[in-house]
Amino acid sequence: RPDFEALQVSNLHAYYGESHILHGIEFEVRRGELITLLGRNGAGKTTTLRAILGLTGRRSGSVNLNGQEVIDWPTHRIAHLGVGYCPEERGIFASLSVEENLVLPPQVRSGGMSVEELYAMFPNLAERRKSQGTRLSGGEQQMLAMARILRTGANLLLLDEITEGLAPVIVQKLGDVLGALKTRGYTVILVEQNFRFAAPLADRHYVIEHGKVVECISREQLPSRMDALHQRLGV
Ligand code: ATP
Numbered sequence: 001r002p003d004f005e006a007l008q009v010s011n012l013h014a015y016y017g018e019s020h021i022l023h024g025i026e027f028e029v030r031r032g033e034l035i036t037l038l039g040r041n042g043a044g045k046t047t048t049l050r051a052i053l054g055l056t057g058r059r060s061g062s063v064n065l066n067g068q069e070v071i072d073w074p075t076h077r078i079a080h081l082g083v084g085y086c087p088e089e090r091g092i093f094a095s096l097s098v099e100e101n102l103v104l105p106p107q108v109r110s111g112g113m114s115v116e117e118l119y120a121m122f123p124n125l126a127e128r129r130k131s132q133g134t135r136l137s138g139g140e141q142q143m144l145a146m147a148r149i150l151r152t153g154a155n156l157l158l159l160d161e162i163t164e165g166l167a168p169v170i171v172q173k174l175g176d177v178l179g180a181l182k183t184r185g186y187t188v189i190l191v192e193q194n195f196r197f198a199a200p201l202a203d204r205h206y207v208i209e210h211g212k213v214v215e216c217i218s219r220e221q222l223p224s225r226m227d228a229l230h231q232r233l234g235v
Pocket of ligand 1: 016019021039040041042043044045046047048
C-alpha cells in the first residue's frame with residue numbers, strides 16, 4: 001500500500017459550537033508508523049481524530065495528507081484518500097451478520113482486503129460469520145469494526161480506544177493484528193488508555209493536555225521519560 005506517505009497536523013484548532021476544544025495540535029506520522037495520542041479524559045484526543053476527518057464544527061490550521069492540504073475538505077473526500085476511522089462506539093450494523101457487515105462497506109480506494117483475507121487476519125470472525133452483530137462479544141465487535149475499515153482500502157487508520165473493556169486475551173490479539181498491519185505498510189494513529197498495550201507497538205507518543213500536544217516521546221526516549229509520562233497521565 002505504497003500511496004500513503006505522511007500526515008502532518010499543525011496548528012490545528014477545532015470547536016464544538018462556541019467551545020474552543022483544540023488549541024494548535026501538532027504531530028506527524030509517516031507510512032508504516034504507529035503513533036499514540038495519550039492524555040486524560042477530556043484532553044481532546046477524540047476531537048483530534050474527528051478534526052482530521054472534518055467531523056467537528058469549525059476548524060482551522062493545517063492537515064496535510066501526502067502533501068495535500070485537506071483542512072477545508074469535506075469528510076468523504078478525506079476518506080477517499082485512504083483515511084479510515086474506528087470510533088469508540090465502533091459503528092457496526094448490529095442487525096446484520098458478520099459477513100453482511102464485511103460485504104457492505106464501500107471501497108474508498110483500491111487495495112482493500114478481501115473478506116477471505118480478513119477472515120485469515122481475524123479467525124474469530126470466520127467462526128462467527130453467520131452471527132448477528134448483537135450476538136458478538138465486545139472483542140468480536142471490535143475486530144469486526146476494524147475489519148470493516150480494512151475492507152474499504154483505508155491505509156491510514158484512526159483508532160479510538162479499541163481495547164476498552166476487552167479481555168486481556170483479545171487485547172493481545174488486537175496487538176498482534178496491529179503489528180501485522182504495520183509490517184504491511186499500514187499507518188496507525190491510536191488513541192489509547194491502555195499504555196501497556198500501546199507501548200510496544202508505538203514509534204512515538206504524543207501527550208495531549210487541554211487541546212495541545214505537551215509532550216512527544218519517541219520509543220528510544222521512553223525508558224528515561226516514563227516518570228514524566230506517568231505524571232502527565234496521572235496513573
Ligand atoms: P475521553 O477519553 O474522555 O474521550 P478525549 O481526550 O478523547 O477524552 P474529547 O472527547 O476529545 O476528549 O473531548 C475534549 C473536550 O471536548 C471535552 O471537554 C468534551 O467535553 C468536549 N466535547 C467533546 N465532544 C463534544 C461535542 N459534541 N460538543 C461539545 N463539546 C464536546
